[in-house]
Amino acid sequence: MNLTLLNRAGARNPSSVLDGFNAADSVEFLNGRPSGEAVTILGHLPLPRAAEILSQPELERAPDLLSALPDAKATRLLAALADDRAADVVGGMNVAHRAAILRRLAPPARAAIEKLLAYPEGTAGAIMTAAFIAVPETATVGETLALVRRGDGRQAVYAVAILDAPGGRLLRMATLRGLISAAPDDSVLAAAPDADPVSVVPLTPREDVARLIRRHDLLALPVVDADRHVLGLVAVDDVIDALIAEQTEDVHKFGGMGALDQPYSRVGFLPMIGKRAGWLSVLFLSEMLTASAMQHYSDELEKAVVLTLFIPLIMSSGGNSGSQATSLLVRSLALGEVRLRDWWRVALREMPTGIVLGAILGCIGVLRIAVWQYAGLFDYGPHWELIALTVAAALVGIVTFGSLAGSMLPFALKALRFDPANASAPFVATLVDVTGLVIYFSIATLILRGTVL
Structure with missing residues (x-):
């Protein structure tokens, strides 16, 4: 399909070629199109829809596609992504594009992405999301669920961090299942296991993170500093994506060749x-x-x-x-x-x-x-x-x-x-x-x- 046919099919709106497609199908379609057509389609999509597609790790050439979009659209798209995905996309850009787009972001978003980019590749810090939900130990289940509902969609909602009131250190981790099962007036601690939560530090290798998530049957693993302040969460889907990429690299090496960084x-x-x-x-x-x-x-x-x-x-x-x-x-x-x-x-x-x-x-x-x-x-x-x-x-x-x-x-x-x-x-x-x-x-x-x- 050339660009002329694309515009005809889209009735002057190229994004309509994705009507009826879910995010995974949209990604597959865009992966099969030339870069120029993919940029045109992505640029005409509504912001939430474009952000949903760009959030998919399976989207090939994501850094190149974002770099080719108009500055204003690219900045809004990047700001709509979760911090970990935004860091992945920005990290794949060349130095000039990376610096330019980071300058256009709001200071808090820029600081969060730069912090994730600073962690070595293959560590918990590099794949964690800094957007998570945390509540004090004095909160109730109802208050916590209300906070979850008010989220902007960027936070990891697999689990909620419960922090001690005086110092803000990690005390417990409450799962959504536990919160939904508990009464609204119960203390949020009632929705969490009565044990110290499993956690890792930012430099923990992602293979160890994967083993802990598998061993303890977790959906998210908190990443903490030396004082047990929560820095972010590693979600199970982030671990799966990272391990698939690493296994692909290992398979290439097993075949006696350098690892391919593209399909x-x-x-x-x-x-x-x-x-x-x-x-x-x-x-x-x-x-x-x-x-x-x-x-x-x-x-x-x-x-x-x-x-x-x-x-x-x-x-x-x-x-x-x-x-x-x-x-x-x-x-x-x-x-x-x-x-x-x-x-x-x-x-x-x-x-x-x-x-x-x-x-x-x-x-x-x-x-x-x-x-x-x-x-x-x-x-x-x-x-x-x-x-x-x-x-x-x-x-x-x-x-x-x-x-x-x-x-x-x-x-x-x-x-x-x-x-x-x-x-x-x-x-x-x-x-x-x-x-x-x-x-x-x-x-x-x-x-x-x-x-x-």
């Missing part, structure tokens, strides 16, 4: 090459060590060419076992199921696991060689039993090494303060490929010396 269809040709070429070159250079290892054992290969038949089998089995272990440990570290100090427990677990898995593959390898030999499908020579034993022993050694290497590498990266997701499956596979060849030919030299070699 696949929006990434240009050259940026895509840049994201993929670096890691691909590193892996290619690493794989050159495989050629060096094979050159080192060239004499053995000349004497027993049959050994080359099993090189793909050996290399892939070690890489696969390493990739399995890496995937398990990266996820377990992210969820807090294991910690750095647990590395030795993991090693003790992966060692017998690798031996058993290698033995299973070794038995399958021996069976395959025996069937092919007896069925006349291929002649492995008079010492085929030793060839089969070599393959089986090599598989045990390589799968065990792959499991250990794949499980320990995420610990090493985390100890060095790198993202464990960088221990991607291709990287582990490359590492195990090189060492697997050394293990394979070393075992072959020991078993086949004096016969095939």
Whole structure:
């Protein structure tokens, strides 16, 4: 749909193309339109409707769309957003646009956004909303619900903070369910659990925030300072959005490439090459060590060419076992199921696991060689039993090494303060490929010396 058709469909009001669309459908529609058309539609929408759409994290190019709107409209739109979403949008703008639009905001709104932007990415402070409802402990349930009803729609209403009267420190957290279930004349404390509320500080990693919300079945988690003054709330939907973005980044890293900061269809040709070429070159250079290892054992290969038949089998089995272990440990570290100090427990677990898995593959390898030999499908020579034993022993050694290497590498990266997701499956596979060849030919030299070699 070009802009002319858009105007015709909208009967001189481009925003009418979204009539009957809910916010999610509107976002999907705008994501599929060129930037100019999306800006035109957004600019003609009533302020509440435009703010509702801009509030959706799924809206692509939100910073660019807001930057392209007239100054007055962009300022009003930004002021209508919740502080955390406004900070997300402003944070994606270039420095010049960011400074310009912040200058046009009212001082309180500007201060709230700048405060959120100051927190490091990936922390509770960076994803919390500073617009929340708080009441003193002397308030009643009826007064609290009246305050909720008078809200302007920007506050997080998953829960209400109850503050102690003298110092304004966090005392309890009341849920909406608790408030609705209590009598209007009851104290607001009657609508809150009789226990200290779970809270975090601004620099708490968002993964820890997600674990606490899941563990305690919360809809919102208060963020407090050292004196337990409430700075904001992290809502469950904000955590979900943040974790989806982080998991997307990890998946890209697991594939052996740089993380994309835009949807696949929006990434240009050259940026895509840049994201993929670096890691691909590193892996290619690493794989050159495989050629060096094979050159080192060239004499053995000349004497027993049959050994080359099993090189793909050996290399892939070690890489696969390493990739399995890496995937398990990266996820377990992210969820807090294991910690750095647990590395030795993991090693003790992966060692017998690798031996058993290698033995299973070794038995399958021996069976395959025996069937092919007896069925006349291929002649492995008079010492085929030793060839089969070599393959089986090599598989045990390589799968065990792959499991250990794949499980320990995420610990090493985390100890060095790198993202464990960088221990991607291709990287582990490359590492195990090189060492697997050394293990394979070393075992072959020991078993086949004096016969095939």
